[in-house]
Amino acid sequence: MKxxxxxxxxLSGLIAxxxxxxxxxxxxxxxxxxxxxxxxxxxxxxxSGENYVANWWTQGQSPATNSGGxxxxxxxxxxxxxxxxxxxxxxxxPTGLGASGTTSSGTxxxxxxxxxxxxxxxxxxxxxxxxxxxxxxxxxxxxxxxSPSTTYSFTVEATDAAGTSAASSAASVTTSxxxxxxxxSAPTGLAASGTTATTTNLSWTAVTPxxxxxxxxSISxxxxxxxxxxxxxTVSGLTASTGxxxxxxxxxxxxTSSGATVNVTTSAASSSGTAFVGGWFEEWxxxxxxxxxxxxxxxxxxxxxxxxxYAFAKPAANGSTxxxxxxxxxxxxxxxxxxxPGATAAVAPLQGNFGALVQLKQLHPNLKxxxxxxxxxxxxxxxxxxxxxxxxxxxxxxxxSCVSMFIQGNVASGVSTGTLFDGxxxxxxxxxxxxTANYTALMxxxxxxxxxxxxxxxxxxxxxxxxxxxxxxxxxxxDSGNDGGYDTINISALSGVLDYMNVDGYNYAGDxxxxxxxxxxxxxxxxxxxYGTGFTIQSTVQYYLAHGATPAKYTMGFPLYGAGWAxxxxxxxxxxxxxxxGITDPTGALTTNGTAPVPNLNGVGNCPTGDNQGSPAAGCxxxxxxxxxxxxxxxxxxNNGFTSTYDSTRCVARMYDATxxxxxxxxxxxxxxxxxxxxxxxxxxxxxVWALKDDxxxxxxxxxxxxxxxx
Numbered sequence: 001m002k003x004x005x006x007x008x009x010x011l012s013g014l015i016a017x018x019x020x021x022x023x024x025x026x027x028x029x030x031x032x033x034x035x036x037x038x039x040x041x042x043x044x045x046x047x048s049g050e051n052y053v054a055n056w057w058t059q060g061q062s063p064a065t066n067s068g069g070x071x072x073x074x075x076x077x078x079x080x081x082x083x084x085x086x087x088x089x090x091x092x093x094p095t096g097l098g099a100s101g102t103t104s105s106g107t108x109x110x111x112x113x114x115x116x117x118x119x120x121x122x123x124x125x126x127x128x129x130x131x132x133x134x135x136x137x138x139x140x141x142x143x144x145x146x147s148p149s150t151t152y153s154f155t156v157e158a159t160d161a162a163g164t165s166a167a168s169s170a171a172s173v174t175t176s177x178x179x180x181x182x183x184x185s186a187p188t189g190l191a192a193s194g195t196t197a198t199t200t201n202l203s204w205t206a207v208t209p210x211x212x213x214x215x216x217x218s219i220s221x222x223x224x225x226x227x228x229x230x231x232x233x234t235v236s237g238l239t240a241s242t243g244x245x246x247x248x249x250x251x252x253x254x255x256t257s258s259g260a261t262v263n264v265t266t267s268a269a270s271s272s273g274t275a276f277v278g279g280w281f282e283e284w285x286x287x288x289x290x291x292x293x294x295x296x297x298x299x300x301x302x303x304x305x306x307x308x309x310y311a312f313a314k315p316a317a318n319g320s321t322x323x324x325x326x327x328x329x330x331x332x333x334x335x336x337x338x339x340x341p342g343a344t345a346a347v348a349p350l351q352g353n354f355g356a357l358v359q360l361k362q363l364h365p366n367l368k369x370x371x372x373x374x375x376x377x378x379x380x381x382x383x384x385x386x387x388x389x390x391x392x393x394x395x396x397x398x399x400x401s402c403v404s405m406f407i408q409g410n411v412a413s414g415v416s417t418g419t420l421f422d423g424x425x426x427x428x429x430x431x432x433x434x435x436t437a438n439y440t441a442l443m444x445x446x447x448x449x450x451x452x453x454x455x456x457x458x459x460x461x462x463x464x465x466x467x468x469x470x471x472x473x474x475x476x477x478x479d480s481g482n483d484g485g486y487d488t489i490n491i492s493a494l495s496g497v498l499d500y501m502n503v504d505g506y507n508y509a510g511d512x513x514x515x516x517x518x519x520x521x522x523x524x525x526x527x528x529x530x531y532g533t534g535f536t537i538q539s540t541v542q543y544y545l546a547h548g549a550t551p552a553k554y555t556m557g558f559p560l561y562g563a564g565w566a567x568x569x570x571x572x573x574x575x576x577x578x579x580x581x582g583i584t585d586p587t588g589a590l591t592t593n594g595t596a597p598v599p600n601l602n603g604v605g606n607c608p609t610g611d612n613q614g615s616p617a618a619g620c621x622x623x624x625x626x627x628x629x630x631x632x633x634x635x636x637x638x639n640n641g642f643t644s645t646y647d648s649t650r651c652v653a654r655m656y657d658a659t660x661x662x663x664x665x666x667x668x669x670x671x672x673x674x675x676x677x678x679x680x681x682x683x684x685x686x687x688x689v690w691a692l693k694d695d696x697x698x699x700x701x702x703x704x705x706x707x708x709x710x711x
Contacts (some may be wrong), residue, residue, distance in 0.1 A: 029046035047063050108141075124139065144271055189260075343360070372426065555688055593627070598620055
């Protein structure tokens with residue numbers, strides 16, 4: 001794992017179903033905002049359940065899209081959620097739940113209407129097997145989409161502005177056998193229209209359902225398999241200038257038809273308007289995690305990406321100078337790894353991750369592949385970067401070696417990657433106050449040499465840098481990494497030579513402290529013990545923009561892992577804003593800093609060998625570090641005792657398990673969309689994920705980011 005995540009600069013329960021869920025006390029709403037009213041400093045207004053205070057004279061500027069914290073420059077500041085409701089009592093538990101008119105695919109549910117408490121309006125939540133499927137306002141619901149000859153369990157909750165009741169007694173429903181006895185015929189007339197760089201519209205002639213059957217359609221060939229009940233659908237998330245073969249089959253309960261196919265080639269990407277969507281590919285993932293470049297093609301993850309950033313190459317001492325060096329030749333170009341399907345086979349001497357990346361670019365010619373130099377290895381890398389940047393001669397020697405090795409492809413004697421790499425990501429973690437000028441000069445040397453090479457090849461190369469998300473730590477040891485921060489670099493000058501500035505949006509809390517908090521919060525929260533200290537993504541963004549960063553060059557980091565703690569926690573805030581004590585892991589060791597033990601990947605139990613990256617047991621979470629869990633593991637934990645909550649104030653997801661006394665902070669699709677909204681509202685360049693292997697097997701969170709940024 002990128003070790004910067006483990007030592008960032010920024011810091012020197014399951015509730016029983018029978019307990020009603022009450023709403024938090026809320027402030028009364030101020031007078032509703034009016035687009036025609038004039039507001040002056042200190043005046044208040046409310047909009048969509050949120051109170052705001054005006055920072056200066058404003059008219060016609062909606063608080064929903066023109067608000068920010070103190071010093072943000074926005075005319076409005078949000079002061080908290082509010083409620084205009086007088087409802088203060090949770091409704092009673094619904095009774096009399098029953099089913100009627102059950103068929104092979106549906107049933108009609110009804111129950112006794114709940115008397116609304118004074119001042120309240122009651123609605124209902126219908127649950128199938130514990131999962132919500134409908135929220136009717138009346139005491140009945142028509143359930144469809146069931147399978148024949150199958151038993152289902154339904155319950156109902158009542159809800160109002162004060163909270164939600166416990167679930168009703170369950171009603172068991174068994175659907176009848178299907179009268180459908182024939183599979184449908186194959187679709188005909190499949191055609192594509194309106195194809196863009198990322199989408200295409202598919203349509204076909206509707207299939208006549210056999211007697212007693214209901215027909216649906218399945219569309220494959222894109223980033224994911226789609227299901228449609230009508231004879232058309234739009235496929236999104238495609239890669240520009242790429243050929244696809246789409247197949248549509250018809251299905252009913254008796255079987256599946258043969259398929260109709262159509263070939264589609266997406267248009268070239270626009271030269272502007274496409275947001276940066278990067279994904280870090282870890283060199284070492286090919287070992288324990290068995291993560292390979294071919295996975296990006298097989299699960300469609302690559303379709304969400306504009307950039308793949310390969311971690312890492314390294315600076316290496318070479319006599320009195322520093323040169324670029326391969327960090328792991330076996331993983332990089334020697335290991336036999338799965339072939340990328342559909343590409344020309346990778347053979348010796350260029351195999352491994354590099355060979356597979358060459359294959360991936362054959363299929364996705366617009367994909368940018370960058371080599372990252374550095375990573376978290378203080379003081380070795382820090383001192384080597386110090387030397388490499390120290391003089392004009394040192395800078396020229398270092399940069400020239402990097403250009404030769406990666407941009408020109410001379411990775412080893414007799415081994416060439418050709419034109420695989422499109423540029424560099426420089427990951428010096430992190431320059432201190434003595435390095436400020438030299439760091440800018442080093443980045444300038446990279447830019448100058450890449451520009452010179454462009455004059456020869458005609459190809460444009462990109463230069464990125466990973467930059468600190470917080471300030472340097474006073475008194476930190478030299479070259480420890482903590483002695484550098486965003487206050488020890490020349491942000492404005494760097495913005496002038498870099499294509500993108502990668503700034504991590506995570507580890508604002510983590511395994512370096514027993515104080516539980518949101519690890520990747522967009523906004524601050526007055527309830528947080530860290531309130532006002534700058535431990536938020538928004539504070540980081542505001543610092544960079546205030547110090548000369550071009551907004552369109554700022555890219556926000558998204559974690560594909562959760563930060564976890566255990567011991568001494570309660571369900572309040574899903575375990576956040578507390579102090580964890582740690583618990584004993586399966587080896588008998590007490591976890592440090594209150595962290596959660598390494599979980600098993602399937603979400604059941606903990607890794608038997610503990611926090612052991614050197615010799616892990618099979619089936620452990622891939623990160624193999626106490627206090628961390630991949631998104632894949634997080635999803636599995638949610639199916640094994642954890643309850644998830646979402647805090648819209650901070651744009652964060654949390655989960656808590658009272659049985660194991662464990663809590664995690666993580667990102668989910670809702671928090672990703674919230675952060676993307678911020679990226680777009682502030683004109684930022686895009687986002688990236690660390691790391692691709694930590695997503696679930698479908699790459700779903702990476703795809704969510706890609707779709708949200710480039711719909």
